[in-house]
Amino acid sequence: MRKLLGVSLGLAVVGSLLAVTAAEAQTTVRVGWCARTISSAAAPFAIATKLGWYEKMCVKVELVPLPGSGDCAKFVATGETMLALPSVEPVTVMRAQGAKIKTYYPAYLGNIYGLAVPADSKIQSMKDLKGKKIGVIGMASASAIIVRALAKEEGMDPDKDISVVVAGEAGQTAALVRNGSVDALSQFDTQYALVENAGVKLRRLKHPSIDKFPSNGFIAMEDTLVKNRKEAVAIAQGYAMGTLFALNNPEAAIRLLWEMWPQTKSTSKDEATALAQDISTLNARAVSWRLESVGAKKWGENLVENYQAYFDWLLANGTIKEKASAKDVLDNSLLDDINKFDQAAVIKAAKEWKPK
Numbered sequence: 001m002r003k004l005l006g007v008s009l010g011l012a013v014v015g016s017l018l019a020v021t022a023a024e025a026q027t028t029v030r031v032g033w034c035a036r037t038i039s040s041a042a043a044p045f046a047i048a049t050k051l052g053w054y055e056k057m058c059v060k061v062e063l064v065p066l067p068g069s070g071d072c073a074k075f076v077a078t079g080e081t082m083l084a085l086p087s088v089e090p091v092t093v094m095r096a097q098g099a100k101i102k103t104y105y106p107a108y109l110g111n112i113y114g115l116a117v118p119a120d121s122k123i124q125s126m127k128d129l130k131g132k133k134i135g136v137i138g139m140a141s142a143s144a145i146i147v148r149a150l151a152k153e154e155g156m157d158p159d160k161d162i163s164v165v166v167a168g169e170a171g172q173t174a175a176l177v178r179n180g181s182v183d184a185l186s187q188f189d190t191q192y193a194l195v196e197n198a199g200v201k202l203r204r205l206k207h208p209s210i211d212k213f214p215s216n217g218f219i220a221m222e223d224t225l226v227k228n229r230k231e232a233v234a235i236a237q238g239y240a241m242g243t244l245f246a247l248n249n250p251e252a253a254i255r256l257l258w259e260m261w262p263q264t265k266s267t268s269k270d271e272a273t274a275l276a277q278d279i280s281t282l283n284a285r286a287v288s289w290r291l292e293s294v295g296a297k298k299w300g301e302n303l304v305e306n307y308q309a310y311f312d313w314l315l316a317n318g319t320i321k322e323k324a325s326a327k328d329v330l331d332n333s334l335l336d337d338i339n340k341f342d343q344a345a346v347i348k349a350a351k352e353w354k355p356k
């Protein structure tokens with residue numbers, strides 16, 4: 001009996017050591033999340049973590065919430081995070097200033113930005129916003145850049161003809177819209193869903209000229225993509241797998257998100273309402289996750305022509321001062337490795353997933 005007990009204890013110790021070794025083998029990768037709060041848009045990270053995909057690839061994600069895309073790009077440039085998920089405008093600006101940053105995986109293939117107004121507003125287009133207050137999440141957000149460029153496109157002076165003010169996020173934004181402190185919003189898809197979840201119905205203004213412009217993507221310093229290629233591929237591949245899973249089972253995506261970050265689950269609503277609203281937020285982002293939204297063939301495919309069209313638009317409307325080359329900003333060299341996963345197996349896992 002004593003011998004058997006010794007064997008059992010020995011196996012337990014070996015098992016513990018193996019678990020510790022596996023945990024130590026995981027590299028923690030800090031990823032800049034370009035909003036102050038983590039929303040259902042982060043579901044791909046949660047899925048890849050909770051289903052063990054990241055662990056198998058020996059990485060662990062630490063999301064670092066930041067005020068906006070500008071901060072995300074700065075954190076990568078200074079090494080405070082290995083990767084980040086900003087929009088491409090600050091990347092272009094910082095490369096022009098000498099920072100060797102590249103976008104290597106477009107997470108949101110289509111444009112997530114644009115203007116929204118209260119559903120009953122008389123405002124129908126950017127032209128109607130002359131003299132109006134437009135609320136952005138923060139001045140470091142790409143949404144502040146976009147609204148100024150849209151104003152310039154319509155022949156307005158963004159410094160005189162519109163007033164761009166900080167409206168914060170979600171509930172704070174909803175309150176300012178509700179009491180008339182702002183006339184319109186320049187934010188993005190999931191934030192608009194969150195505002196509507198807070199009880200304020202919105203109407204998106206149409207901007208067909210920018211629909212195919214790329215939005216946020218994974219960025220890294222050029223030397224990081226060489227020295228830490230394995231980690232950069234793993235984070236992007238897990239994200240791609242999580243995205244595919246979420247598209248095929250939004251409810252599972254939200255429940256896994258809640259497990260990963262319990263603070264994302266509302267405690268002021270019943271579970272059915274919270275689930276429905278978070279699925280609505282996720283579906284708002286899912287539009288730009290889909291490859292077919294811009295004609296991409298692979299996960300993480302940077303479509304050079306879409307980026308170049310965007311850079312040319314930014315130049316024409318005064319956001320950037322010098323012509324930028326999309327080829328200088330993009331890196332597709334990790335594309336094949338990122339796509340080395342069984343898509344059919346991921347879809348099957350999503351459709352067969354059941355809550356515990």
